[in-house]
């Protein structure tokens with residue numbers, strides 16, 4: 001039999017039936033009335049999940065496209081910015097900013113750690129020329145979640161804007177955009193929002209829009225002002241990924257039916273169960289402040305993470321992520337992100353136990369599962 005394939009990667013994530021079927025329908029025209037109705041509903045739904053009263057811009061791009069668009073719309077060459085670099089995605093903010101000629105001050109932190117908000121306070125206090133702080137909500141490459149509430153409190157007191165890549169974290173960790181005062185939030189479709197890759201989202205506070213007024217960087221496709229103006233008429237400036245937007249309407253409906261608080265609580269519970277299982281198996285959680293997006297597990301010495309992932313994939317149809325960059329030979333990451341429930345976690349944890357056992361790691365089969373079930377069965 002061909003194995004069933006199950007994704008436990010921190011993007012893309014599995015798709016609910018409603019989302020899959022929405023994309024199978026005949027295409028509609030993006031200048032027609034039906035699209036405008038769909039788009040109006042989607043705009044409301046995005047405000048609900050971003051927890052903001054501001055317009056959430058929808059871009060046809062992967063998450064990185066929206067990250068680049070933020071830089072291109074808010075800054076000018078030579079602007080000084082502070083970039084938290086605690087993993088692959090923090091580095092990406094720095095790379096994009098550098099490409100556009102910004103002056104990047106890096107705040108480098110150890111990859112298993114969260115950023116200490118006090119370090120940001122100190123940098124901002126010393127240097128009033130810093131126009132923005134770039135960070136992640138969850139640094140997916142390390143599995144670490146940052147304390148954005150504390151960071152926002154600090155940045156709010158300054159002239160700088162806070163720009164948060166919440167592409168993986170949105171839906172897995174609380175991020176009340178307006179209440180915390182986060183100026184820019186970037187989201188993506190293929191994570192907790194249960195969609196295929198291809199859409200990205202950006203919310204901007206009035207302070208962020210004001211910063212954009214002075215921006216002199218070139219942009220055409222990415223123009224936020226054009227996008228906002230079009231969206232207010234339930235349009236997009238250019239042909240968007242229409243089928244993905246129809247699918248987005250379905251996923252937003254599902255999230256709203258479940259209730260945002262419940263979505264967050266579900267992610268928290270699945271993550272907690274996974275961590276408990278990992279510890280019960282005598283393994284170590286890599287992240288010092290582990291997120292609800294994915295659990296990064298230190299692979300015990302003598303076990304090759306590539307081989308472990310291959311057995312999980314080839315024998316049990318379970319796809320988990322490896323480590324990126326310097327973490328490649330060190331960790332695996334089990335995502336509990338998006339359309340996931342308790343039974344899914346039993347499947348992935350069981351395949352982990354069996355695969356570790358096959359590689360000669362001394363595991364008492366069922367020990368991790370028992371620990372997880374105590375949480376999942378509550």
Ligand SMILES: *Cc1c(COP(=O)(O)O)cnc(C)c1O
Nearest residue numbers: 011062063064089140165167168
């Ligand atoms: C997935 C992800 C991205 C976006 O990557 P794309 O491949 O461009 O969609 C950016 N930041 C974080 C933290 C992510 O998890």
